[in-house]
Amino acid sequence: MNDVDKHSRQDPDHQPLRSDAWYAGDDRNAYLHRAWMRRGVPSNAFEGRPQIAIANTASDLTPCNAHLNEVSRAVQQGVYEAGGIPLDLPVVSLGETLVRPTAMLWRNMAAMAMEEMFRANPIDGLVLLGGCDKTIPSLLMAAASVDLPAVVVPGGPMLNGTFRGQTLGCGTDVWRLGEEVRAGTLSAEQFVRSESSMIRSRGHCNTMGTASSMAVVAEALGMTIPGMAGTPAPDSRLLEGSHEVGRLAVELVREGRTIKQVITRESFHNAIVALAAVGGSTNAVVHLMAIAGRLGIDLDLGDFDRIGAGVPLLVNLQPAGEFLMEDLYRAGGLLAVLHQVADLLDPGAITVTGETLVEAASREHPVWDTTVITPRETPLQADAGIAVLRGNLAPHGAIVKPAAASKELLTHRGPALVFDSVEDLKARIDDPDLPVTPDSVLVLRGCGPRGYPGMPEVANLPLPKKMLQLGVRDMVRVCDGRMSGTAYGTVVLHVAPEAAAGGTLALVQDGDTIVLDVPNRLLQLDVSDEELAARTPPASLVQHFAAPTRGWEKLYVEHVRQADTGADLDFLVGSTGPEVARESH
Structure with missing residues (x-):
């Protein structure tokens, strides 16, 4: 067996490994690679393993x-x-x-x-x-x-986890308990006590x-x-x-x-x-x-x-x-x-x-508790797939999770109440004078891949305090951002194109009628094309769009694709394989 074979084979059936390009042979590079990796490994670590x-x-x-x-x-x-x-x-x-x-x-x-x-x-x-x-x-x-x-x-x-004798679901119960505090049905002290029980x-x-x-x-x-x-x-x-x-x-x-x-x-x-x-x-x-x-x-x-x-x-x-x-x-x-x-x-x-x-x-995989995994014949819902919505408000698509939504809101028509940023939302959502009714459609924009940037989990925006105090626990919400997988509610999200990429979402005004029709896969702004063509995004929105000047954030904003294609960077799409462009010398 020659020296090359000695460092590339463990047995006659061994096929060349990708790592052989580093370790096989007796030249200087192979020596360096093996020597620096020998720190306690077996003597045959580089022989076809x-x-x-x-x-x-x-x-x-x-x-x-x-x-x-x-x-x-x-x-x-x-x-x-x-x-x-x-x-x-x-x-x-x-x-x-x-x-x-x-x-x-x-x-x-x-x-x-x-x-x-x-x-x-x-x-x-x-x-x-x-x-x-x-x-x-x-x-x-x-x-x-x-x-x-x-x-x-x-x-x-x-x-x-459990709290006060009840099971706590991390994430989901954060949103639920947080809303109860805002509604005045749970004390802040009890809310804080629950955090050590949840995790x-x-x-x-x-x-x-x-x-x-x-x-x-x-x-x-x-x-x-x-x-x-x-x-x-x-x-x-x-x-x-x-x-x-x-x-x-x-x-x-x-x-x-x-x-x-x-x-x-x-x-x-x-x-x-x-x-x-x-x-x-x-x-x-x-x-x-x-x-x-x-x-x-x-x-x-x-x-x-x-x-x-x-x-x-x-x-x-x-x-x-x-x-x-x-x-x-x-x-x-x-x-x-x-x-x-x-x-x-x-x-x-x-x-x-x-x-x-x-x-x-x-193969046989029994269900041991049919209250957790329900029989196919009696499912929790007959049709639980993610629904993809289209219309002039989301020409490239938006999605909603019917399994987490309120059935009565999956078909809805109501006036828009628009928030131009997360900061705007936080500043006004609990204003007692907020012009909101249970029929309102809450719109949060500027939260897409490019606009925020990064498409944060804010689409399940909190309900206005005055609605919570009336006993309302769900409203239609529309956003170009994402929501936590632990969240729930009638939330339309991943609206594409996002507001910062020229999407219609940037043109919505308070009072505009928004039509949500999940059975017919429709998300429509009831405003004429002529009227939309005459509108421009308000300065209150545009001023919040991300405008990074350096680093990863700048690279991201310049190259990120929209949610309907996965929000990857445009130059990373496609596989380039395992080969190294240049070998070491």
């Missing part, structure tokens, strides 16, 4: 992901057992509850940074550790762009918010070991599954199965079905669009309406229902849900294990 990077979003400032270092250690053990070399790779982490102005501003930056690190380093395969809202999307976007073998470990939800353990939000929805989506896309999504963060079975993921990552490299072979257009079909069946977050729409864009897959907003139409809501979880993620796992988990809608899934889409999602879902 797959180098598996564990992209780890653990951070004390992303509290929902803080436990991922422990998860990483379980993955590492599995990688070693399967003959690979595990490499913990800390990557950009985004904590939804902390970063200002919004974590969404940096989703694309995180994905871009991860992509470059995955490509630049001697990596043969990836294990993606995420949890909090933007971490799984950014990890999948980055992995899609480099097209390496990859598998996701969702960090899992926290355990149920009971490690893990991400335990409602079917964005974090839980993206775990579901990752599994439906085929990127997890089937049955893993939704495993509670403190549950030892998460570590057991993570060990198996480490083993699987090595197998994926040896079999040459990359992310593009797993995630296909058919995979997105399954993700949309799963999202509807669990009553998932509207944020998953914009993330799925961005992931599809990185893969070069033509996914349209209309696909969500077409594929999601007729999918029943089977999961009784907040914010659309009553229970929490720990209950879903106890009741049978995601596979028990998918088992009931297996006929709606695409039979050709595979998972990282090589079997199809339909094969995994078609």
